[in-house]
Each structure stands twice: as structure tokens, then as C-alpha cells.
Amino acid sequence: MKKLLITLFVLLVASPAFGAVLLYDDFEYNADNARSFVTTGPWTYVKAENTTETNNSNDGGRGWLTTVTSIPGFSGSFPTQGNRILKMAGLPGTTGNQTDFYLTGPAIPGDVWFQFWIYVNRYGNEMSEWASRDKFIYPCAFDYPCRSQKWLFFLGYNSYPPNSVNAPAGGAYLIERDNRVGSVYNGYTRGNETKLGQHYVGTRLRANMWQLVILHFDTTHTSTGNAYEAWIDGIKVTEWIDGVTPGFSWTIPSPGGHRVFRMPTTWPGANNNELYDKWVYMDDFVVATAASDLPAFGAMTPPVEPQEPLTGLVQQIVISWDLYTDETADGLTLFVDGAVLVEHIATEATSIAVTLDMGGVPRSFSIAAYNDAGHSDIFSFAEGQPQPPLEPELLPPSAVNGLQIDSVVNVEQ
Secondary structure, three states: OHHHHHHHHHHHHHOOOOOOEEEEEOOOOOOOOOOHHHHOOOOOEEEOOOOOOOOEOOEOOOEEEEEEOOOOOOOOOOOOOOOOEEEEEEOHHHHOOOOOEEEEEOOEOOEEEEEEEEEEOEEOOEEOOOOOOEEEEEEEOOOOOOOOOOOOEEEEOEOOOOOOOEOOOOOEEEEEOOOOOOEEEOOOOOOOOOOEOOOOOOOOEOEOOEEEEEEEEEOOOOOOOOEEEEEEOOEEEEEEEOOOOOOOEEEOOOOOOEOEEEEEEOOOOOOOOOOOOEEEEEEEEEEEOOHHHOOOOOOOOOOOOOOOOOOOOEEEEEEEOOOOOOOOOOEEEEEEOOEEEEEEEOOOOOEEEEEEEOOOOOOOEEEEEEOOOOOEEEEEEEOOEOOOOOOHHHOOOOOOOOOEEEEEEEOOO
16 A cells, blocks of 8 residues: 555656646756757757857857756656756856856746756766856846846855855855846845845755755736745745835836746856856756646645744854874865865864854754875764764774864854
8 A cells, every 4th residue: 555655646746737837848858969958848949069059159158958867976766756857067167168058948927936856966077066146047028148137046155135145065045136127125235235145044955965946036016016935845945025025125117027038048147257067957847827837746835934934043153073183184074964164174173163054953063084085084963962974984993073062153144
């Protein structure tokens, strides 16, 4: 009976029933030649290095768009139990220049919902790292480069106001900015008026795990009611709504939608020195006119309200440990929740002060001693309780012991 129930759930997830869906791609087709996204998939145009269809025959955008059946370092089933997923490989670091590769989608209304599964790989030869802002969904009312969009969605390592904290390498926050039509004000300092970041920073995109993202934009009003909202794994992390969010206004002289949108376009979002390579995977990309039209995965949709207030908690934490005496070590690395927080700590050190968002949830801290061979010895600490080693197969003979939190001080925002 148990096996029958599990099988039934998989079938329901893999074959969602749609209502007013504007675009749906499960990527269950071969796209070694990116042209297949147009001939087989639902997209209207594609620009990538692995196709001859580009805006400039000498420039494929310094990015590759394909569908694949596996991810380096990942084992298990894809989120929707399919066989193929989208792979976006943008290599501004390798090529030395900003990317410009994308899939082009159809016209979207002012009130629109996006949903997709995303996996940021940081393993082996695919050590992804985000810039402070990398464009991800770029709508336009007329022609590109666009000065007629009402919103522009980014992913980036900085959460932007109201918290403005940084994620560890490979991690990203959901942000919206660079509005060209209308006026946005978020109540913060001059120069930050249009930067709409995550209110709740306890949840973010993390490397090497599948996560479900839901976005809602409503630009159908002249002012009150215009909105940008976002969810990660069913937790609402962002809520900017004119007339609801304190200190926030969003006026639009000509409300409505956009003629077209592109994904992902330019990494980094500004052509600056943040030239970091990224390998990003996606499953089941959906654009719809209402939350009720999105496919339901477990209990994640329709979107649920967060269990905690939409406020971050930034704290300065002093962490100490016993002196590490193994002479084979080249240094120490501090982790939080399994992600690198501080690298290249001197082996002579026995404490460090760090500032990071705690998000009102428990965090697991780990200290690792490493050598040139890459072996590490990890001892974890969270809320006073040691955690299991992160990589027990790599433990050398001696350990970093005595890890503890000495003090925690809230940082004013």
C-alpha cells in the first residue's frame, strides 16, 4: 500500500494540470543545439554559443543553453521526476566579459506569476559564484536594450535593502531593481530607492540543492496595489506591495505588462569586475496569470505565508576553538550550514568574529583544518549541540576541538 501511494504522488507531480498558463517548459527534449528550444520547446528565440541563431554572428553570448540528464556531483531524481533539465552555463570569468545569452518568452501581462525549480552547482569543475546582481528574468515593452520595463529580476550574493547581507559563495538572494517606468521608493537612503531585496533572509538559494522559486509581479495599477513578492520552498521571503508594505510606494503612469521577456541575459547585471562563472540548472519553468494556475508540488503551492516576520536578524558572533596542533595543516576554514563562510584562517588562530544574517533560525557552524591534499577535519556546533561531521570520509587522525560560540550581539540595521 505504501509503494502504491508513493507512485501515485510521483505521477501527480510529473503531470500537473494547468489553467491559464502562458508558458510551460519541462525541458524533456534534447537541446544540444540550442535551436531546439525554439523548434521543439515553447520559446520564440534563443541566443547561445551552441547555436548559430544569434543577434551577432560573431557573438554567441558567452553562454551555453542545453538540456542534460545529469549534474556533476548530484545523485537522485530531479524534482519533477523527469529525465531532462535545463542547463545554463554562463562563463564571464572564463571569457573575460559579460554574458548575453538567453531564451526569449512570449508577452506577459502586468499581473504575472513565475515558478521554477533551480539548482546552483558548486562542485568539481562547476564552482558557481554569483555577482552582487546577475540578471535572470528581463522583460521589455519595446526593444532591447530595454528602457521600458517596469521591473527587472536578479539573483545576487547581496540581499539588498532592508537587510543588505552577503550570502556565502554559491548562495544567492532574490532581488528586483532598475525599474525604468514609473517611480519606486522603498524608504531607504538615496541611491537605494529602487533596490527591492529580501525582507526575510533566513531562507535563500543555496548551492548544490534543488529549491522551488515562485515570483509574483503586479504592475496593473497606477500606484496602490503594485507588487513584487517572492517565495523560496514555500516560504515568503519578499513582500513589496504599494499600500501594504510600510514606507513603500510604486507609481506607474501607464500600467500593464510587457511585449516579451528574456532569461537569463547578462551575467553580471552590470558590466563590471564581478566576472564569475555559473552553472545553473532548472526544472519545469512556468509562467501563469494566477497562483492557482501554477503546478502544485506537495504543499508548496498556492504560496503560503511565512511562519516568521519578514525581517532579517544580523548578528556579530565570536566563535572560538582549541589550538590545532597538527603540523600537516595549511589553514582552517569556517562553515555555516555546510557552506564556506571564512577561508584561509591561520592555523595559529583560536577565534574569529563574523557578522552574518541569522534569519531567526538555528545555524550550524563547522571548523575545518585542511592541507594541500584537500583533506579536512570537521567538528560542528549548533545551538550548543555538536552535529555529525560533514565529510567523515576525509577525517585526518587529529581533530579541531572545543568549537563554541562565545558571544552574540545584534547588529543595528
